[in-house]
Amino acid sequence: MNIEERRNETKAYDLVTLAADLGFTPVKVSSRFISLEEHDSVMINITRNTFKQYSTGAFGDPVAFCMSLGVEKNSRFKNLEYAIQYVEEKIKLNPDNRIEIKNRRVRTEKKDLILPLHDFNNxxxxxxxxxxxxxxxxxxxxxxxxxxxxxxxxxxxxxxxxxxxxxxxxxxxxxxxxxxxxxxxxxxxxxxxxxxxxxxxxxxxxxxxxxxxxxxxxxxxxxxxxxxxxxxxxxxxxxxxxxxxxxxxxxxxxxxxxxxxxxxxxxxxxxxxxxxxxxxxxxxxxxxxxxxxxxxxxxxxxxxxxxxxxxxxxx
Missing domain, CATH: 3.40.1360.10 (Dna Topoisomerase Vi A Subunit; Chain: A, domain 2)
Incomplete structure (x- = not known):
């Protein structure tokens, strides 16, 4: 397979599992979206298995997640080939794409939203x-x-x-x-x-x-x-x-x-x-x-x- 075909294969790997693999803490925010405790601007769409980081504009599939956020854990994720290989290995280890994640902490109840402080005028x-x-x-x-x-x-x-x-x-x-x-x-x-x-x-x-x-x-x-x-x-x-x-x-x-x-x-x-x-x-x-x-x-x-x-x- 060429690199594009290999990347398409990796899109099946569960992004929430991948986030936990990389040491992040997934946090449920709605029936369709998972955020990260370490990055509250990240939203993982569990229906489409894609993510977006609103603070940077980064978005995409599991490989893009590795290249955008995985670099915090390992600078080698800057390399596309390395990122693809990493996800491929995870798929081999977990062919059903879902494992029990010890550090996956899901909120069953939402916390009350705290409004930012008001300025003196508008x-x-x-x-x-x-x-x-x-x-x-x-x-x-x-x-x-x-x-x-x-x-x-x-x-x-x-x-x-x-x-x-x-x-x-x-x-x-x-x-x-x-x-x-x-x-x-x-x-x-x-x-x-x-x-x-x-x-x-x-x-x-x-x-x-x-x-x-x-x-x-x-x-x-x-x-x-x-x-x-x-x-x-x-x-x-x-x-x-x-x-x-x-x-x-x-x-x-x-x-x-x-x-x-x-x-x-x-x-x-x-x-x-x-x-x-x-x-x-x-x-x-x-x-x-x-x-x-x-x-x-x-x-x-x-x-x-x-x-x-x-x-x-x-x-």
Whole structure:
């Protein structure tokens, strides 16, 4: 077999087992996602047997996991051949791909999410959102509902979603405008994600919360006619199906992902699953008419702002 065929064979090895093999501590965060105690930005999708490290952007299969995180344990994992050989040996030792893992600690109950400290004001939120052309009334609504506030230590934007008035999903966004820094919390409920409920029969789904707010801005006169869900990626789509199950009034799903390879692939996959599992749901697909995502479309095409340096900090 050539190296590509060998790597394809290694994709069968259970990533949670691999993480424990390498000395990490897997921690369950939802029915589909496992994080690591040592790296709370890592999410392993147990359905697809893939991972993503949100702090670095690294993602992929077991070999990619070795090359991204295994290097902490052994620098030889930088070499693709070595990483493939390592996983191949693990498969030989454990042909069923699953073993009893002594250091695999699974939480049966989630811990309560602890909100980051509030800053004294929300000035940087307003500056940031103004630069991203988000309507001021919508920003005020998010703040008034405690869906958004400014974090004290780094002045990050903190987005909070609630279930039964209890925080269940928190994500932070940095104030460097185009760096797209995001921080998620290991006890987040990824069956919920960031959900804004206007008791509508139509659910709009986006990759990012700022894209959600952009669509609200673009439809300012009627945005409350829809409910909204940001899954904060292209992979946490389980929240879509859960929200449909939990909100039987939903009859329409509008997928509004990025106009790039990842967004298009995710849209196709999610639409197919929705049509298979929820045939009563009407699925509508639309991509930004210009630019990669809905916020860029709002900023650069609709508001026609000049593109800034990617390291501009909003003060």
């Amino acid at each position: 000035n940087k939120i307003y500056y940031y959102m103004e630069n991203r052309c988000i309507d001021r009334d919508i920003v005020d609504e998010f703040i008034a509902n405690k869906w958004l506030y400014q974090e004290k230590a780094h002045h990050n934007l903190v987005f909070v979603s609630y279930k039964n008035e209890k925080p269940v999903f928190i994500t932070e966004k940095g104030i460097i405008q185009e760096s797209r820094f995001m921080k998620e919390y290991p006890d987040n409920d990824y069956d919920h994600c960031f959900f804004v409920d206007y008791n509508s029969n139509t659910l709009i789904v986006t990759e990012a919360i700022v894209d959600m707010m952009s669509l609200m801005t673009l439809n300012k006169e009627c945005y409350k006619e829809y409910s909204y869900l940001s899954i904060n990626s292209t992979t946490k789509d389980n929240a879509i199906y859960k929200q449909i199950q939990n909100n039987p009034e939903i009859r329409n799903v509008m997928l509004r992902f990025d106009n790039d390879e990842a967004g298009i692939k995710a849209t196709k996959r999610i639409k197919e699953r929705l049509q298979e599992e929820f045939p009563q749901i009407h699925v509508d697909v639309e991509y930004p008419p210009a630019e990669k995502d809905w916020n860029d479309y709002l900023v650069y095409s609709v508001c026609q702002k000049e593109k800034i340096n990617e390291y501009t900090i909003v003060f």
